Amino acid sequence: PQHGQLILEVDNIRKEFGGLVAVNDISFNIQAGQIMGLIGPNGAGKSTTFNLITGVHPLTSGSVRFMGQEIAALSSRKIAALGVGRTFQHVQLLPTMSVLENVALGAHLRVNTGIMQSLLHIERDSEAQMLQEAKKQLERVGLGNYLHEQAGNLSLGQQRIVEIARALALDPTLLLLDEPAAGLRYKEKQELASVLSGLRDEGMSILLVEHDMDFVMRLTNHLVVMDFGTRIAEGTPEQIQVDPVVLEAYLGG
Ligand code: ADP
Ligand code: MG
Numbered sequence: 001p002q003h004g005q006l007i008l009e010v011d012n013i014r015k016e017f018g019g020l021v022a023v024n025d026i027s028f029n030i031q032a033g034q035i036m037g038l039i040g041p042n043g044a045g046k047s048t049t050f051n052l053i054t055g056v057h058p059l060t061s062g063s064v065r066f067m068g069q070e071i072a073a074l075s076s077r078k079i080a081a082l083g084v085g086r087t088f089q090h091v092q093l094l095p096t097m098s099v100l101e102n103v104a105l106g107a108h109l110r111v112n113t114g115i116m117q118s119l120l121h122i123e124r125d126s127e128a129q130m131l132q133e134a135k136k137q138l139e140r141v142g143l144g145n146y147l148h149e150q151a152g153n154l155s156l157g158q159q160r161i162v163e164i165a166r167a168l169a170l171d172p173t174l175l176l177l178d179e180p181a182a183g184l185r186y187k188e189k190q191e192l193a194s195v196l197s198g199l200r201d202e203g204m205s206i207l208l209v210e211h212d213m214d215f216v217m218r219l220t221n222h223l224v225v226m227d228f229g230t231r232i233a234e235g236t237p238e239q240i241q242v243d244p245v246v247l248e249a250y251l252g253g
Pocket of ligand 1: 017020022040041042043044045046047048049
């Protein structure tokens, strides 16, 4: 896509779980080459928003268009195949397999299907081709020296980056990350931030869902803030940082 082209249009999406409005008519757009930050306190509705976009949950109402196509009614598998890549909040690597093998499996990993199911489909593609693609993506994110290391031996920060490489192996147009910096140490956050800004500079579009406001603010010039399912603010980091409503949500809650 051309830089600045509309990649994702989220229009008044709503999710009710029984009487609870987890996502209350949220709208935002993502353009090509943009990192869009979605932040908010725990329970704000960030992951539910993520799950609505990726087809994990059906919408109560609203619409989601990806590259101009309505995707709200599609299965998560179909949405992934169209070019919406994602990582999972909890690391899903096979710890005793190599980093390279874990990423090669990504070519088969589909949203909402487990890694074991991916293993069953492995003979469908040429194994050599998958390994080649996996190597390329690991080099792209700076892990070219860890190809044959057991995934479980890597730091948590490196494992999160392996998961990003695995999502990249599916050649996504849009990458959705749910709290990739959670639990990372300062240096690991720095490394992750540099991988993400590198991808953005290559033109990747990213929706970055984070609890850690400082981490997001380093990476984006556009943020949406949610609290109790509702969009309470939208703007640049400079605007958000001094917004009394945001400060109240984070500190007063
Ligand atoms: P966040 O990711 O911002 O921490 P979530 O989207 O996980 O917030 O949760 C938003 C609200 O929706 C919370 O009150 C949570 O308990 C509720 N919720 C999330 N998923 C479900 C579900 N599957 N069933 C019922 N309630 C849910
Ligand atoms: Mg969450």
